[in-house]
């Protein structure tokens with residue numbers, strides 16, 4: 001695997017691959033890689049001639065300075081994992097390389113960005129659109145791979161792709177979980193042993209709630225999930241919404257869509273964990 005640190009070297013490399021007629025898969029990441037990221041890279045490996053992965057902790061998507069400062073950075077370990085996953089090129093630029101001047105673009109992300117993470121993290125999705133559009137512009141991949149843990153982010157990226165007219169297939173990949181059910185996340189390393197021990201309750205309670213769909217209306221089920229998670233030590237739910245899988249708009253009736261998705265954010269101590277669950281009709 002070759003590490004590339006500048007946009008000009010990335011351009012040269014991509015031009016060479018294109019001239020050879022190769023298809024390109026891109027896996028954008030912020031590093032601190034884990035098995036969830038590896039699954040995206042392995043899938044990209046299967047579906048493309050060339051795999052590019054980026055590792056960049058994008059400052060414009062952090063609305064909280066402490067979160068940016070404490071975001072884990074593990075470049076050596078990341079490079080080992082990317083090599084194992086079959087990545088050809090790791091793009092690991094500096095902040096100055098990506099933002100030689102401030103990015104003042106404001107994307108009209110519309111309703112998909114107006115709910116859940118949108119109001120909770122003002123500016124976050126615009127920052128995601130800024131960096132992902134830059135990466136798409138540099139690499140012009142055939143396919144780009146994103147994890148479904150950040151369910152709303154995928155809808156926002158699809159909207160950005162539509163706005164910018166990119167011809168890129170956005171591939172969403174299933175959440176990877178630890179054996180105890182906790183969704184894999186770079187932030188999990190910040191949990192204390194006590195918090196890590198209770199964190200799997202999020203997925204357990206969401207998973208159990210799937211069978212309650214038959215017996216409760218949307219509001220009752222949301223309230224039950226929130227109350228049960230809040231009763232777990234260290235946990236405080238920030239929001240729990242059950243939404244349409246494409247528009248991200250909260251539903252009020254199970255018949256509003258065939259594939260509702262419950263999206264949750266929970267503070268476990270001061271670590272913000274996100275997760276989601278599908279509520280298929282036939283359960």
Ligand code: PAF
Nearest residue numbers: 028029030058128131150
């Ligand atoms: O999901 C992430 O890790 C980031 O939001 C992304 C898509 C790499 C953009 O910085």
